[in-house]
Amino acid sequence: MNSMERKLDAYAELVVRTGVNLQSGQTLFIQSSITAADFVHRVMRFAYQAGASYVHVDWQDETGTRIWYEMAPEEELAKRPDWMVRVYNQLLDQNAAFLYVLSPFLEDMDGIAPNRLDLGSDALYAATADVTNRLMNNEASWTVMAVATKPWADKVFPEIAEDKRVERLWETLFDVLGLNQENPLTVWEKRMKALAEKAAQLNKESFRFLHYKGPGIDLAVELPVSHRWLSGRLENKQGVFFTGNLPTEELYTTPLKRGVNGFFKGTKPFTFEGNVVTDFSLTFKNGEVVEIESMDGADELRRMLQFDEGARFAGEVALVPVHSPVARSGRLFYQPLLDENASCHIALGHAYSSALAAGQELTAQEREEAGINSSGVHYDLMIGSETLFVTGERWDGTMVPIFEKGDWANTFKGEDER
Template sequence: MDNFQRNLEKYAELVVKIGVNLNKGQDLMIESPLESLELTRLIVKKAYEAGANFVQVHWQDDVITRSKFEHAHDEAFDYYPLWYTEMLERFVENGGALLNIKVPDPDLYAGIEASLISRASKAAATARGKYQQYVRTSTFSWCLIKAPTVAWANKVYAELPEEQRVNAMWEAIFKINRVYEEDPVAAWRTHIEQLKRVRKVLNEKKYRALHYRATGTDLTVELPENHIWLGGDKANGSGIRFVANMPTEEVFTMPKRTGVRGVVSSTKPLNVNGALVDRFSFRFEEGKVVDYQAEVGYEHLSRLLDMDEGARYLGEVALVPYDSPISNLDRIFYNTGIDENASCHLALGSCYPINVKDGATLSTDELKARGGNTSLIHVDFMIGTSDLEIDGYLEDGTVEPIFRAGNWALKF
């Protein structure tokens, strides 16, 4: 128990110092499930020790969240309070930082009609459009982290006795976040420097396109001119470095909106707004999904793709070696924030404008003209395997290996 408390405190300090990198005089907002009370209290303590002016905690509970879908009147699913989005916008504009302990129950909406989930998601995404633009342009510091809940641990570690599952989840979270290192903050800084070296090499390459080959996948993804690879940390509008997702093992950039063609198959289940989609595939033509299949959750996938016009185009391409800390745990976490960092992945929907030169200053039309996609959604899905091969096409027509047998063929 003493070791657990020390590790929990190290984790809290890590997410404050590396995740949001809270500076003196900032406000911090924490979104946390009720089950994470102990961790949240430690984070609040560490935030004030780091110089926070004010820390606000917004508590979340899956039973309360599901209650809306079981009991609300029909019109409620097309409503989202503008006063709440305006509060988020003011919070960002006043220099606040957001820390979200994001661990929804993978089976939260089991038995709920897919159309209700889709309508509620669309209403929220539409109302939060300006705030999401702040997120995607890194206007402010934000970080998504993980902490065990009983429902999540029961799903991931179902083979263990029930009383061991939450502890097993804590062990995994501490391990993939380098908490077991003597100095996790220093270990993360070393890790970030390595990701910087990777993205530096990729940015110097200026690939014209990537070609993916694996079982069920033969996909070509063009990259726009002046695309930028990012990974590790990034700077907000005030120049403060932060890590948007903990853990993180990826480097990522923007695909050309109309430059995707071929077929791609998923390799891990996808949690879509609390509903699982699994064993699915897409066929792309001129950037657009023109056909798709799913053995599990087909209706949820259909409604996701019909969210808006941009939902059928890609907004992100990310590279993660198969031989990486999370992948080597050989476990599906049913949480995109972890699973995407165990696997190469793509994202349907909106791009991150910061993945193209001067992208944060572009209007929607200008971004689209530069090859970027816009949408109400941004949903990552995993495609990495031990047999994945990726080739890079250089501007002079040269083709060179980027990935072989699921891992980097480039040297960093």
Template structure:
């Protein structure tokens, strides 16, 4: 399964209602992919329309040239040996994931001047980063580029508030500087009120609960570009983020031995949507919560472990 995104937000705006219905209709297919029944990859395909959104002051040809330049850099395609470069990046992310898995934190605490959010993690959660594995044991990269390590939150236990640090693109609209308030796992308030996001939350019960929490260095290769790409794939690899909606079952240990009822009890979220929301920047601290101590995982957006 290969997904190419051209980020034509005007088209997305016209098709908003259709896309909402499609999200629900395509849920079985989304679940099939997110459960890694087969290999899949998400990449960005630059277009002039998208380029002008990223570089609005440029002529369309120059904007397109710039976007291609940054995409090739982000995907390491301009490296002397791209495969070797990705193997090195994969090792770095696997190492971070291993350290986090060894701790088995009960929760994460995100803190900055504009964020104070506690996210419980499911029991026997698994941090992933870099390459993934299909049910048949075949390795693959699901996202190119990738700078994140991610795991499964407990959908019932998320409390506090977060402020977005990068725009959310919904139905062609750019939504910035939102504050989301959580109580007992659910989004209970958004400031300022944004109807497009409120509509997303109404998709199904799981749409207002978390399915993913991810850590990304504020000094990642994408973050250092200093560009808001208005593409979730790129922008999520420049900042720590959370995701409303569907969780990834591979973030659970011994996932094949757990039935549907147990998954619900553990706190795995299910939804027709999966919407990433960037919350990280150079002021964010992230703590891992253990029974008798707090471990500083990230300080001012940088890894501390």
């Protein structure tokens, strides 16, 4: 077995053991592109070694999806089959684990009328809203991860020889995931422990406000009284720990829907429906985005903000130091799963109720009463830089430095970070 094969196996094992943390007798549901079949088969083998009772793969065909958007009657685009929702709910009821294998930039929707895309996405949101809430409330273990694809590698490494790009992207993924180190599972256990300790320290402070300052940002974020900081190590309703994103370097919480005021200029591009927006800024008043500026993506921003009422409000704030493994790669990945772990960010759209005390049990009405946002979308926008300062304001008005020049303030650094 060559080095590439060993690392792919290590990645698959990490997904099963650290990602969804599959338990003996559990079903694993995998959603993946058919182009990632080789990797998915590796995951299946490790899942059965871990004691899986059954592994079901929901294969996605990007070409078939495009044909559907191009040719299906519009009234059919606005529908989603009931059986899809029933299957998801049944799997959740049976305590299945969910793995989402991303294959970035394979889906090509260029030339398809925006209204047809909107019909399909709106129907999918309406059909799966309850299922999405159940997953976001951690009723089951779930993990999102990515595999290298040729279109993605072309975006990330345009300057190197075309036939070397996919291999370079794989090697970069292995590096940021710690798969080039000995005992990756142990590496991740230590990483998760360090993040959990920082989350506990932030939760002990119970800040009322976060203040973001620096060139291109002046933002005040009010937090719910019952907010709590979470790391990538989550706990499902059965008390099993899992890792929602691989990789993960963030600590995050939920802001008050009406509690964001100020402005920021994005520090990294983001993608929306396949379009890359590289230059943008947003202004908030009483939580709502009231002004946008963009040299190259104003139309995309407006469409994103118009998805529903909640798309104009924030649902997450997250802290990530500028020296994280993803940041050290020096690459823009054009994929939130990676880019959000290289930068502090704020997300527009749906809020994680799990970031409130006992929030997993909140109904839709209780979410509204708690003052957190609900939406059919969740878009991470990067605001971190080496010039960013973040200060926490306690309820008595005292200020505590959290981030200084894009890194943890000394108070929040572990012994090996000082």
